[in-house]
Amino acid sequence: MSWPEGIEARPIDKGDADAWAELLAAKELVDQEGENYDAQDLIDELEDPHLDPAADTIGLWAEGRMIAYGKLHAAEEVIDLDRVGTEGTVHPEWRRRGLGTALMPWLINRAGELHAAKHPKSPGEVTSSRISTNVGAEALFRTFGFDERRYFFDMKRPLDQPVPKVALADGLRLVPFDTSMDETLRLAHNDVFLDHWGSTPKDPDSWKTWFTGARAFRGGASYVVLDGDTIAAYVLGYEYEADTEATGIRELYIGQVGTVKAYRGRGLARMTLAKVLAKAAEVGYQRAALGVDAENPTGALGLYERLGFSVSSKWTSYGLPL
Template sequence: MNADHGDVREATAPRSAGHEATRRGRPDLSVRPIGSADLPAWANLLRAVEIVDDQGEHYDTEDLAEEMSDATLSAADDTRALWDGEEMVGYAVVHARPGAQETDRIRLEGAVHPLWRRRGLGTRLLDWMCDRGRQAHTQKNPQVPGLLTTGTGAGNAGARTMLERAGFTPARYFFGMRRVLSEPIPAAEIPEGLTLTTFRPELDAALRATHNETFLDHWGFQPRDEEVWRIWMTGSRSFRGATSHLLLDGDRIAAYVLTYEYEADTAVTGVRDCYIGQVGTRREYRGRGAARALLSRTLLAARDAGFDEASLGVDSVNPTGALGLYERLGFRTRREWVNYDLALDEP
């Protein structure tokens, strides 16, 4: 059973890309790339967007600084912000990485302040992201087909209409699931011959290799290089090794669950959530209850560490039966997202 839930927060449910403005009068806005001094204004914009769009995601300046530290992201080339004086009222970011193997998936994200919607700003930002995405594809991975990808809440009719008018089509649906940790947690036996351990730094390189092997045949997956792994996975400030578990067959990693805690979420909601970002089992160990055993231990560890809830995201058509497993472990769907794709010309 495999589920790379990092993509849900990182890619599949971006920050409400493409909404438009509602203020009366013609907006006189300036445009520039996002710099380090702009992070507080960016965080303020995202707070305003979350109040209206209810994506379940909150970001502080430290989160944004970490994301911008990705060496493959050029602030000058890959970011834009719309400004009304000192207030950021819209933004756009294009994530494109070299080294694509079969398909170059270029991730677009953006948002417009709720008070500035329905005046064409979302379309303006989307047009720029599409143009920049095509350029980035040509620059970084012209040898393989290119694909622009973004997403939005399933109920966000405005964003979905805008994306479809631009030629994007729905590609995948994802569920955001939660469970309260005060409720009983089902027990599960460790599969025979395997040993349970929490994350240890000396296992990190092998864990990345295991993840890339385990998810190679999954929809939309691109192997994680060292930089992605550092920014988004075990090197992230949100990663929690104490509640992340692995099953070992000798020195070989058979299965794993990686967890995260987003401090900005806790600061706003007052609820400590253990986010389960990745669940993976090597093919030869599937069907033995490895994922269930790991998830049970992870939920118990999160409860004992003082977390109130656990959450995750799952592909609605995950071929390994992840959705059913999560429901049996007490998770219930709270949100739905739609991933949209737009194919670029063949190389």
């Protein structure tokens, strides 16, 4: 791979976490995506058991600073299509110098290698996304042949507004998350999201890394509906300390909302989410946030709007066949 003169390119390791965080902070000041990271967040990403940092990350350096990066993440299982996700950015001071144009072929090539190694018998696609206000990213995707695939909304809700009280159906129990139910919850989540676009089953390692074992996970702000010992619905909450540090607002991020198919149509997601919002307000959170597929098959967008959430930003997912 050829890089512009004066640019050093190498994989990202844990020792680069501070420089990587500085790059992302500079990006956030301009792009306003609502995402903030500290060095530990990025170390956590590098420790993902399914990530090979030496092969699947790249940092571009100049003048002693990380000025751009790229990273890939491949699914361990495939349902309909092997989507190899990519992410990256260029420092605002270094944009319009061809770095994004140089970085994209590296990402596409590596995505093809991952697809060939992991799921060669399935159709494959390299994917990425952008916030709607980032027109530069849109132009870059178009240049390399990417097409729009799906639309997503980030939504927020202040917690100083009343939370509706919803009655629990007879025979069901609404309880805080407990580690004893973790594996049962993982299996329930995998079943719930089988019909959701782009979702793939989570193995125990991924579940522990990014869900209930994540540093940001807040079990005390996560609730589960039980029918006997069967999980019927759940809402899992997260708190990202770097966001609080950057914004001064303590926000509970609603990472997962799910209802098992046999229990849909009974208002369990609404009831559980209302409980989580009330609990979050009680313990001092100032705002709740979540992301939703604009075409979610369960009607989640309408549910969130009825609970007081409003759209704060719009995102587009892009794909390029491999």
